[in-house]
Amino acid sequence: xxxxxxxxxxxxxxxxxxxxxxxxxxxxxxxxxxxxxxxxxxxxxxxxxxxxxxxxxxxxxxxxxxxxxxxxxxxxxxxxxxxxxxxxxxxxxxxxxxxxxxxxxxxxxxxxxxxxxxxxxxxxxxxxxxxxxxxxxxxxxxxxxxxxxxxxxxxxxxxxxxxxxxxxxxxxxxxxxxxxxxxxxxxxxxxxxxxxxxxxxxxxxxxxxxxxxxxxxxxxxxxxxxxxxxxxxxxxxxxxxxxxxxxxxxxxxxxxxxxxxxxxxxxxxxxxxxxxxxxxxxxxxxxxxxxxxxxxxxxxxxxxxxxxxxxxxxxxxxxxxxxxxxxxxxxxxxxxxx
Amino acid sequence: xxxxxxxxxxxxxxxxxxxxxxxxxxxxxxxxxxxxxxxxxxxxxxxxxxxxxxxxxxxxxxxxxxxxxxxxxxxxxxxxxxxxxxxxxxxxxxxxxxxxxxxxxxxxxxxxxxxxxxxxxxxxxxxxxxxxxxxxxxxxxxxxxxxxxxxxxxxxxxxxxxxxxxxxxxxxxxxxxxxxxxxxxxxxxxxxxxxxxxxxxx
Numbered sequence: 001x002x003x004x005x006x007x008x009x010x011x012x013x014x015x016x017x018x019x020x021x022x023x024x025x026x027x028x029x030x031x032x033x034x035x036x037x038x039x040x041x042x043x044x045x046x047x048x049x050x051x052x053x054x055x056x057x058x059x060x061x062x063x064x065x066x067x068x069x070x071x072x073x074x075x076x077x078x079x080x081x082x083x084x085x086x087x088x089x090x091x092x093x094x095x096x097x098x099x100x101x102x103x104x105x106x107x108x109x110x111x112x113x114x115x116x117x118x119x120x121x122x123x124x125x126x127x128x129x130x131x132x133x134x135x136x137x138x139x140x141x142x143x144x145x146x147x148x149x150x151x152x153x154x155x156x157x158x159x160x161x162x163x164x165x166x167x168x169x170x171x172x173x174x175x176x177x178x179x180x181x182x183x184x185x186x187x188x189x190x191x192x193x194x195x196x197x198x199x200x201x202x203x204x205x206x207x208x209x210x211x212x213x214x215x216x217x218x219x220x221x222x223x224x225x226x227x228x229x230x231x232x233x234x235x236x237x238x239x240x241x242x243x244x245x246x247x248x249x250x251x252x253x254x255x256x257x258x259x260x261x262x263x264x265x266x267x268x269x270x271x272x273x274x275x276x277x278x279x280x281x282x283x284x285x286x287x288x289x290x291x292x293x294x295x296x297x298x299x300x301x302x303x304x305x306x307x308x309x310x311x312x313x314x315x316x317x318x319x320x321x322x323x324x325x326x327x328x329x330x331x332x333x334x335x336x337x338x
Numbered sequence: 339x340x341x342x343x344x345x346x347x348x349x350x351x352x353x354x355x356x357x358x359x360x361x362x363x364x365x366x367x368x369x370x371x372x373x374x375x376x377x378x379x380x381x382x383x384x385x386x387x388x389x390x391x392x393x394x395x396x397x398x399x400x401x402x403x404x405x406x407x408x409x410x411x412x413x414x415x416x417x418x419x420x421x422x423x424x425x426x427x428x429x430x431x432x433x434x435x436x437x438x439x440x441x442x443x444x445x446x447x448x449x450x451x452x453x454x455x456x457x458x459x460x461x462x463x464x465x466x467x468x469x470x471x472x473x474x475x476x477x478x479x480x481x482x483x484x485x486x487x488x489x490x491x492x493x494x495x496x497x498x499x500x501x502x503x504x505x506x507x508x509x510x511x512x513x514x515x516x517x518x519x520x521x522x523x524x525x526x527x528x529x530x531x532x533x534x535x536x537x538x539x540x
Contacts (some may be wrong), residue, residue, distance in 0.1 A: 019356035034404050041407040075405055075439070083399035083445050090445050095395045102444055104394040111446045177362055182390055183420035187398040188365035200400050201415060209415030210369040210422060217364065234361055251527060 013278045013292035020138040023081065027135055027196050030182050031203035033059060033074050034131070040071045080196025081133060082187070090114040093193070094122065094244065095237045097289040099186040103178040119244060126245030130231065130238055131287030136191030139219070140228060144270065147223050161272070161320040162233045166282065169241075190237050191215060192231065221317060228270045238283075246282040247305045252291065254278050258298035259314025265290035265299060275299060371419025378527055379426040380510060382436060383457040384409050384441035384449040395448035398423030402440035402449060410434050410512075427459070429512020429527050432491050434459070436511050455487070460510030460527040462492070464502060468524035471500035480527055481514030 036059040040046060042289045048056060060070075067073045083092040097115035101107060122129065130137060139148045185191050194211035199210050215236040218230040231238055254275060265275035268289045273279055275290045291299045296316060313319035350364070352459065382402055383493075386392040393532045400426050403411040410432035418424070427434050441451045460480075466472040477500040485492045490507030494500065502525075510527045518525050 031404065034409075038407060075443075078404050078443065079399060079401045083397060083401060085401070085443060092397075092399075092445050096399070096445075100395065104391075108395075108447050114445050153359050166354075166357050169354060170361060171360040174362060177359070178371070181420055182421075183393045184397045185362055185365070188422060189361040190368070193398070197400050197413075198399065200404060201413065204403065204409065205412060205415075207415075209413070209417075210365070213368050214365050216500070277480050301473075 005125040006300065009288070009291050010297070010301055012288040012293070016288055017229060019132050020135075020141075024135045024138045027080060027199045028203065030077060030079070031200045033063070033109075034204055036060070036072055037074050048257075054170050057153075062233040080200065081129075082190075082193040082196055091115075091117060093190075093237065094119050095186055095190060095240050096184070096193070097190070098175065098240065099178055099184045101182045105179060105181055122241050122248075124221060124248060125250050125286060126248030127238065127241040127283065129237075129241055129285075129286040131274050131285035133239075134192045135195045136215070137231070139195070139215075140191075140222060140231060141270065144227055148228060150223070157223060158227065158229070160226045160229075162226065164232060164239040164272070166233045167239040169233055170234050174236050176195075182214070186236050189214065189234075191218060191235065192237065218242050228272075232271055241285075242282045248282075248286075249303055251288060251302055251304060251307060252280060252284065252286065252288075252299055253302035253304070253308060254311065254314075255298045256311040257302060257315045258296045259316060260296050260298070261314045261317030261319060262295060264293045264295065270292045276314075279309050280307050352375075355467060357480060366419070369416055369418055369422035371413075372417040374424075375417075377428045377430045378515075379414075379428060380434075380438050380459045380512065380527055381467060382427055383459055383509070383511070384396055384444075384452050385459075386450070387458070388440065388450060392448055393420050395446045396424045397446060397448075400425075401443045401445070403440040405443045407437060407439065407538075408432055408435055411440060413438050427512060429515040431516070433513035433516035434511040436479065436509070439508065455507065455509070457488070457509040457511075458530060459512070461508045461530045462510060462512075462514055462525055463505045463528045464504060465524035466501075466527075468520060468522055469502070470520060471498060471502070472524075478519065479518045480519060484513045484517045486511060487515065 003126075032055065036056060039045070039052060039056050045053070045056065052175065063069050063074070064072055076085070081093065083090075083096055092111065092114040094115045097112050100111060115327060118129070144250060151157050174189070178185045188211065192305075194215050198208050198212045198215065201207065222229050224234065252275065259276070263276050270287065270289065271283055271285065273281065273284055291301075313323065356380050379391070381392060383419060386395060399421070400413060403409070403413060409425050412425055412431075413425055414429060416422045436454050436457065438451070438454065441449045461522070464472070470476045479494070479500055479502065480492065482492045482502050487507055487509065491505055492508065493505055495502050495503050502530060510530075512527050
């Protein structure tokens with residue numbers, strides 16, 4: 001049983017990539033379906049340009065067998081990860097709820113309730129949004145890979161480290177500035193919101209907005225200054241999820257009897273955490289990259305509300321054996337002296 | 339020694355505050371505020387009457403634009419300061435058809451669901467020195483034909499049955515502006531307070 005479980009956990013990282021790709025492609029598909037709806041609603045196929053006709057035919061080919069009334073049926077899935085409707089269920093990002101409440105300085109319950117399901121999931125699963133859903137994570141991780149290639153080619157890339165607590169400050173500053181200026185400022189710097197919005201602008205309205213420039217700047221920051229720097233040090237959403245998921249129930253735990261102290265988990269961890277020394281903390285996003293790379297299956301999911309404190313060096317590593325030898329020697333010496 | 343420590347603390351505090359507000363500063367600079375726009379910028383139907391309250395309520399998710407069947411809802415993308423990413427309708431490009439989908443889908447109270455007749459995006463105003471029938475340059479009536487609210491919103495002058503006259507029922511959807519054939523658009527949507535319904539100013 002345990003062997004099966006380990007096998008599946010090792011492959012969760014692939015499932016995560018599937019999830020990221022699905023979310024990202026949905027962000028592209030939804031505006032295209034919206035365009036199709038527009039053309040259907042206009043009832044003027046003959047007046048469409050050849051390109052629009054091609055889009056109409058393609059979407060009709062795929063959705064035609066499923067839908068009776070594309071003009072209204074396709075309204076079922078709309079929006080982005082920032083806020084959207086899913087078969088009548090309105091869902092919003094917890095940061096949107098918090099930012100809007102701060103900006104408007106009043107509690108509007110219908111909107112706060114749309115953030116309830118994401119908040120509950122975050123409390124249980126921790127910062128899973130960052131690792132499994134966030135469309136910006138998809139691009140940021142590809143950017144990290146690009147950085148690795150650039151590094152291999154001999155060009156130096158940024159490896160600076162800052163204080164991880166800066167992002168909590170960014171969150172607080174954002175909420176205060178939102179309250180002062182009266183506009184939801186966190187929406188302008190929160191990468192998943194920017195990505196969803198800009199893809200929609202580019203497909204449905206033509207041309208990018210200011211957010212695209214900001215996102216390119218964050219990509220450059222990640223590449224030239226600090227790997228995954230925006231998520232680690234600046235993202236206000238990440239800060240909020242870290243706080244919400246502080247006492248999450250699902251966490252990764254190191255099996256000290258299996259660990260050989262190879263530190264591959266520390267190298268792969270995008271958030272600069274320390275899995276080899278049980279240093280997960282509230283910022284772990286359960287992305288399972290460390291589980292996938294662990295050569296001895298020492299990292300597994302566990303259900304607990306807090307992390308295990310440092311359990312000492314892994315039992316398969318050199319250090320543990322040296323320690324054992326040392327203590328054995330001491331015992332022998334003690335016996336000898338006695 | 340004490341003074342040096344105090345200065346050091348102030349420097350650190352400023353540096354930390356600068357680091358915290360840096361992303362907002364960059365985002366703010368990328369979308370500079372503009373005092374005026376090209377063309378008319380109306381808020382979508384059901385929008386909160388106060389512009390400041392609307393900016394506070396809108397989270398910039400773009401859902402109203404996504405569900406809009408004629409795609410008339412656009413967004414202030416590169417300009418607007420506090421207005422960035424909030425929706426607007428420019429009736430000179432595309433008018434609203436008053437379907438109400440945007441009010442339905444908006445997660446916040448920025449667009450609240452109200453009856454079709456209660457929508458207040460503005461009111462149409464006709465420049466009687468330019469409109470073709472009003473200057474006897476032909477017969478038109480395009481605005482009256484397209485109007486989704488019909489008799490309550492637009493009618494014809496008693497003396498000449500082709501001269502359009504705006505009535506109190508107009509909600510400012512802007513379809514008339516979209517279809518107006520005159521190149522200088524003698525029909526425009528203005529704020530209800532500054533609109534002319536019975537007396538004519540221009």
